Amino acid sequence: MFAPQVHEYLRTFFHETNCEIESDEGYMLTVQLTIDIDKKIMNRPFYWQYIETTGSPPNPARLTLITDRSKIDNPFMGEIIHFGSRRLNQIFKATKELGAFVQMYEKVQQAENGNRSTLTPYLCVNYKISYYCDQTKEKMYSLGINLVNGNIHDDFHESVCNLNLTNEPTENIYCLPYIIKPHRGLERLDEMIQSIVQNDDHSWAQEAKMRWEKEQEVLDYFYEGVEEKPESYEIEKKALEERFNPRIKVEIINGGLFYLKS
Template sequence: MTSSTYYQFAKDFFSTHGCSILETSERSMEVQLTSDMDEALMNRPFYWHYMKKMNRVGEAMKLTFTDGLMEENNGIHLHAGTPKLHQMYQLAIDRSYSTRLYEHLSALTVNQPLHPWMVLNIKIVYRGKQTRDEILSVGLNLINGALLSGMVDKIWEIDFCSTVSDFSFPMTPVVRMESGYQRILNYVKDQLASLHDEWATESLKQLDSEKDLLHHFYTSDDVDEDYYEKELDQLQVRYKPRVAIHVANGGLFYLSQETSQSLFRQT
């Protein structure tokens, strides 16, 4: 990434979170933080605690950023190691765990329903002789219960907004949220169960081989028993095959019936 890339990220980040941005030059911008962003980024908990206790609005601070190419020594120069940039990264991750978005529909003249889709991006972690991670994106239509894989790729080009378009309305889910969440997890588990397990077999073979070798050294060289037990535990950690499922993020995406139907034609 270049310094200009970091600068553009900062600009998009603050715009997304409702901050006012004044570009003072081609490579510098002044950001008027919102109260929310000030609390999250400026490390002034006592100030905001006092403002809230006194039932006062409080005054959010301003920040100046540059893309790191300016000669003037003012503002926060954005580069890979900028602490404030990493704060923004972490905040973006924390606040992107879940979302609710609506398909943008323009020029509607009659009411059109929006179908709710629950989308979960799930990280599959394989550990054993070989390790790898895999991301699965699964969508569940909360009206008819239809499931689709590769969901993020399918909806990536759709124009979404945070508010409902005129003459459209979100439908009430038929499938309960808790049930839908579990359906997606069960679908992922079923997919994993259908995979070939050669990698697990190879891991177990390697584990047995390493345990035999360790036992040989233990019996022949009079290795300390505590050391032997620790090494045995480490072999289990290193080679015992296991799979973990982590929900990375997800959300509710409301799509028109036409768009929903088009998703199935992409499969």
């Protein structure tokens, strides 16, 4: 997720959550948060507890977020935000809570012959794959499956971003019933994401194990000749395992059922 993608994501998030975007430079956003969004992403529960207990006037935060630090001279103009940063992860979490699942319909023009337009159901799931060792790498995937013919599309979120979508179907459309049930569609998307993980380059894991072995050799050197290792040795050994042991985590960020024109 590069800087322009992060910026577009933030712009969409704040627009959809009714936060006022006071300025948008393309690489820096200044936003007046609503009370609800402040509570979700600013991590100041004691402030809101005080406000609600005393009945004092609320003052939700005003944020300036820098998505591309290379385009500014003063890094203290705002908070630098990027993929993997704590603030963006808080916003991802808020997005998951607010819109874990949506059902949307493409808004289409009335056909000239008066016939209703046909919309096809798609199940979309947005995944985050995290690769952990002493370093962390994250990847985002948006997959969509056609619930009529079973075709799977990647970058699905990108394909629907510019469509005119609505929460309610209009009168001039006919929604095809799905042949593949959504739970089965989810199973197929999960199988696809597992295949992506399995076929990915896992040299990072081997490299992490090599660094782990070197650190273990250093630890063993300091305790060389000690027959009964003290508790501190076991604690440090366990810490090395937690730090270097390669692991992969797959999460579903959110998803939705989309009825789109074929």
